Amino acid sequence: MPKTRKNSTRSRKSTSQKASRRHSRWKSAIWKVLLVCLTIFLGWCVYLDATVRDKFDGKRWQLPAQVFARPLEIYPGLALVKADLQAELAELGYERRTRADRPGTFAAGSYAVEIYSRGFQYADGAEKPRRIRVEFSGDKVSQLLDSGGRALTWARLEPVKIGGIYPAQQEDRILVNLDQLPDMLEKALIQVEDRHFYSHFGVSPQAIARATWANIRAGRVVQGGSTLTQQLVKNFYLTNEQSLWRKANEALMALILEFHYDKDEILEAYANEIYLGQAGARGIHGFGMASHFYFGKSVSDLTSDQIALLVAIVKGASYYDPRRHPERAKERRNLVLDQMAEANVISDSQANADKARRLNVIPKPRYSSSAYPAFMDVVKQQLTRDYREEDLQSEGLRVFTTLDPLLQAKAEKSLSDTIRQKEQTAINQGLQGAMITTAVSSGEILAVVGDRQANFSGFNRALLAKRQIGSLIKPFVMLTALKHSQKYTLASPLDDEPFMLKFENGDEWMPKNYDGESHGPVIMQEALARSLNLATARLGLEVGVPEVLETIRELGADVDVRPYPAVLLGALNLSPMEVTELYQNLISTGFRTPLRAIRAVTTSNGELLSRYSFDTEQVIDSGIAYIGQYGLFEVMRNGTGRSVYRTLPEDYYVGGKTGTTDDYRDSWFVGFNGQYLTTVWLGKDDNTSTSLTGSSGALAAWLKLYRQLPQVSFLPSAPESVEWAWVDQKNGLLSAEHCEGAVALPFLLDTVPEERAGCVDRGNILERWLRKWWNS
Amino acid sequence: MITKNMKLVPNPLVSRNCLALAVLLLIHGCTYSPIQEPARKPDPRVTDPSDAYPKEQPVEQPDTKTPTQRIGQPVTKPVEIDRERPSAAALQVLAQAEATARSGNYDQALLLLDRAQRISPQAGEVYLQMARVQYDQGSYNRAEQLCLKAIALSGKDPRFKKQSLQTLAIVRDAKGDSAGADAARKQAASL
Numbered sequence: 001m002p003k004t005r006k007n008s009t010r011s012r013k014s015t016s017q018k019a020s021r022r023h024s025r026w027k028s029a030i031w032k033v034l035l036v037c038l039t040i041f042l043g044w045c046v047y048l049d050a051t052v053r054d055k056f057d058g059k060r061w062q063l064p065a066q067v068f069a070r071p072l073e074i075y076p077g078l079a080l081v082k083a084d085l086q087a088e089l090a091e092l093g094y095e096r097r098t099r100a101d102r103p104g105t106f107a108a109g110s111y112a113v114e115i116y117s118r119g120f121q122y123a124d125g126a127e128k129p130r131r132i133r134v135e136f137s138g139d140k141v142s143q144l145l146d147s148g149g150r151a152l153t154w155a156r157l158e159p160v161k162i163g164g165i166y167p168a169q170q171e172d173r174i175l176v177n178l179d180q181l182p183d184m185l186e187k188a189l190i191q192v193e194d195r196h197f198y199s200h201f202g203v204s205p206q207a208i209a210r211a212t213w214a215n216i217r218a219g220r221v222v223q224g225g226s227t228l229t230q231q232l233v234k235n236f237y238l239t240n241e242q243s244l245w246r247k248a249n250e251a252l253m254a255l256i257l258e259f260h261y262d263k264d265e266i267l268e269a270y271a272n273e274i275y276l277g278q279a280g281a282r283g284i285h286g287f288g289m290a291s292h293f294y295f296g297k298s299v300s301d302l303t304s305d306q307i308a309l310l311v312a313i314v315k316g317a318s319y320y321d322p323r324r325h326p327e328r329a330k331e332r333r334n335l336v337l338d339q340m341a342e343a344n345v346i347s348d349s350q351a352n353a354d355k356a357r358r359l360n361v362i363p364k365p366r367y368s369s370s371a372y373p374a375f376m377d378v379v380k381q382q383l384t385r386d387y388r389e390e391d392l393q394s395e396g397l398r399v400f401t402t403l404d405p406l407l408q409a410k411a412e413k414s415l416s417d418t419i420r421q422k423e424q425t426a427i428n429q430g431l432q433g434a435m436i437t438t439a440v441s442s443g444e445i446l447a448v449v450g451d452r453q454a455n456f457s458g459f460n461r462a463l464l465a466k467r468q469i470g471s472l473i474k475p476f477v478m479l480t481a482l483k484h485s486q487k488y489t490l491a492s493p494l495d496d497e498p499f500m501l502k503f504e505n506g507d508e509w510m511p512k513n514y515d516g517e518s519h520g521p522v523i524m525q526e527a528l529a530r531s532l533n534l535a536t537a538r539l540g541l542e543v544g545v546p547e548v549l550e551t552i553r554e555l556g557a558d559v560d561v562r563p564y565p566a567v568l569l570g571a572l573n574l575s576p577m578e579v580t581e582l583y584q585n586l587i588s589t590g591f592r593t594p595l596r597a598i599r600a601v602t603t604s605n606g607e608l609l610s611r612y613s614f615d616t617e618q619v620i621d622s623g624i625a626y627i628g629q630y631g632l633f634e635v636m637r638n639g640t641g642r643s644v645y646r647t648l649p650e651d652y653y654v655g656g657k658t659g660t661t662d663d664y665r666d667s668w669f670v671g672f673n674g675q676y677l678t679t680v681w682l683g684k685d686d687n688t689s690t691s692l693t694g695s696s697g698a699l700a701a702w703l704k705l706y707r708q709l710p711q712v713s714f715l716p717s718a719p720e721s722v723e724w725a726w727v728d729q730k731n732g733l734l735s736a737e738h739c740e741g742a743v744a745l746p747f748l749l750d751t752v753p754e755e756r757a758g759c760v761d762r763g764n765i766l767e768r769w770l771r772k773w774w775n776s
Numbered sequence: 777m778i779t780k781n782m783k784l785v786p787n788p789l790v791s792r793n794c795l796a797l798a799v800l801l802l803i804h805g806c807t808y809s810p811i812q813e814p815a816r817k818p819d820p821r822v823t824d825p826s827d828a829y830p831k832e833q834p835v836e837q838p839d840t841k842t843p844t845q846r847i848g849q850p851v852t853k854p855v856e857i858d859r860e861r862p863s864a865a866a867l868q869v870l871a872q873a874e875a876t877a878r879s880g881n882y883d884q885a886l887l888l889l890d891r892a893q894r895i896s897p898q899a900g901e902v903y904l905q906m907a908r909v910q911y912d913q914g915s916y917n918r919a920e921q922l923c924l925k926a927i928a929l930s931g932k933d934p935r936f937k938k939q940s941l942q943t944l945a946i947v948r949d950a951k952g953d954s955a956g957a958d959a960a961r962k963q964a965a966s967l
Contacts, residue, residue, distance in 0.1 A: 073891065073894065073895070075863070075865035075895060076863075076864070076865065077863055077865070123887060124884050124887040124888065125884070153864050153865040153867075153868045154865040154868060154869065154895070439894070439897075440897070441893065441897030441898065442890070442893055442894065442897065589928055590928070591921075591924075591925055591928070599887070599890065600887060608883055608884075611883050611886060611887060613886040613887070613889070613890050613906075614889075614890055614893055614906065615918060615921075616921050616922065616925055617921045618921060618924045618925070618928075622928050716898075717859065717898075717929070717931040717932075719928060
């Protein structure tokens, strides 16, 4: 027994030892597991810590480049009508009031507009808000005054934002510092979203408990317990996935964030990160951008009701979208106003007054839906020469362009109205078009339309549609001839008779006139005005096709074609933009000026990076160029463009040239006044026929536009090397003012025709003497 | 390029006194054709196109039809313009640009000069000042071209032309074109 007992004792001992060993093994296993877990947890924390700090310390956001139109510059004498100024103010989101009493407001009387401009960081420096008064007389600015009634010589309005260059994830934001954020907005946000923001450490157990209790009682999720820090973490680092794992990470990262950064930094990041709306494919993030998106003004100019609306939207930008669900948004805004009053952010009476106000949200700004796609293409083309794509998408650059939104709107309407009108003829169904307007003196591109539906971002015909230019080439053939000044003048007789050219390979070329007829001898001036093919082709062959192409290259078109004779009649494919550049240089009295769509680029802080200033180079003698461009007046006075003078006054000097290609596939017109040059192309994308010539199609669109523009004549002063003489319109012989059929033409000195027409010497001697005396 | 309310050099046929016109008409009788007179409105201000002109009419397709009627009046020498001077606004910007350039901030100066150009695009002073800033920056080729542009806009103002030619001579000297500089100087001296 004892043995047994002994055995039994031993056995008990060994059982207890085994249990103890098992226990300690378990214990140690648990410890080990815990240790492993802790290690993993700590590792995870280290990983999260690195993630949090990496993004927060580094570049937090990719900031799209902001692209601006030209600022409207106002000065006495400027051709501007009151309606256009008001249209510009509307585009800028200015509020019309009885007095312009704060930035972003204006008041309009019958002949004056008072404006309180907003401050703006221009490419040439910052400007503070200022009050100005613009007075009109007719369609001009007659006077410009400051708030004290003193005369000003010049002022400007901040430019309209026309677009951005966006990164792949399509987030649009304008960064604001905490000190730029209105104090009221900061307080309202904290009051509504996270009352204990300044006292918690990233998560708020109190808020979580309260939310959990509310959710249990409601049986569904009705309240969130997230702090602003957690919301920031969710938006900044995590996805929208609803899971415990995500929640846990969110809480951990919020703690880490609070450990490393102070409250102000976190709040500033939140104010710039928060999602507040949607513009097409792009998300609107942060109060800086949202303020422009909903109210067309900068965040510092917001009123209390507007602040309340933005804070209201934080809860759900789509659900409380004030444009799509105004009632819902208003209800929530009023709730926010109540909470603001409760926290003494605003007074009760202010809250009540604000609650009675409408939402006053502006229509979706045009830039938000890429409203100027054709112009933006030109801007991007110019930018990519000097900037890397990733910098444009992420550095928040400010791009100051030359676009004139008022002119652009008029151009778009003129083109689309003309197309709609022309489409009433069956053969013109599916008609498309493009239009470009530039400033004659500076080469700035002011408007670009690349589609009949201007805001359609597809094939940009203004840049990409390379079409035959037809008779648009004729002025360049003439100009090439005029360079041989001892041989050719505008009065040189040309033979508008049929001919045939036989090539070595047996091919034949037999050009014809538009009307199928020939017109015998005509002077060069008339051949251009009436766009005669036979006379032009003969002249072009005399001077040589390669030389004509050289003139075209000198004037800015990079043409690479073989010098076939058909080129002389416009068998040369150019885009409307290339045509614009050619004509811009043709009418610049021999000076070539590159077209520009950008004036300057600055950093997001306003530091100047690039300046694209006026540049010019003389490529053709001024006298010859002056005579060449003079021919374009006659096209409008007596040639293919003359129908415009049924509408325009006779003492308004405009120039231009029509172009039509075979089977009416292309209808071109390039026309200009003293301020603007405009190219219009109409045709079909599949290159089939229309019923339109240059004058019945494109010219009609041009005229629609120019009837709305200030009537500024094109009257360049004649170079000293040019003199005027009267010649017989039929044969180009020297004539006199009193002779029938005499026309005055410009000539280079010593190139006036010497042979006299019969009438010249028949004048009364006394009359001639009197005239001489009179003109002296 | 001028707006219609700028000062135009009057056409002598319209501005001379009636007596001379009467004598002429008397001598020439009814054969004097009014077609040779450029039509001028008594008030040459820019007119609002929306209310002053008849409604747009259908555009014909006239590519080569003989003009039967001179719709836009016959070709006669266009109204001559005096050299355009910078407007008050442009003058202020030019002064600002000069001060900015003097302080060595050429980029800002050129931005200002672009602004002056938008205000008074035909004023030679704008281009001459651009030329000077480009010269200061050492961009002699650009400066030379801008001088040429200023000269092209000098109209019948020998003083301004001389000034532009003198600047051109300095620019050409700087770029090593002494023959060109001499030619410019010679031309300036002849004025």
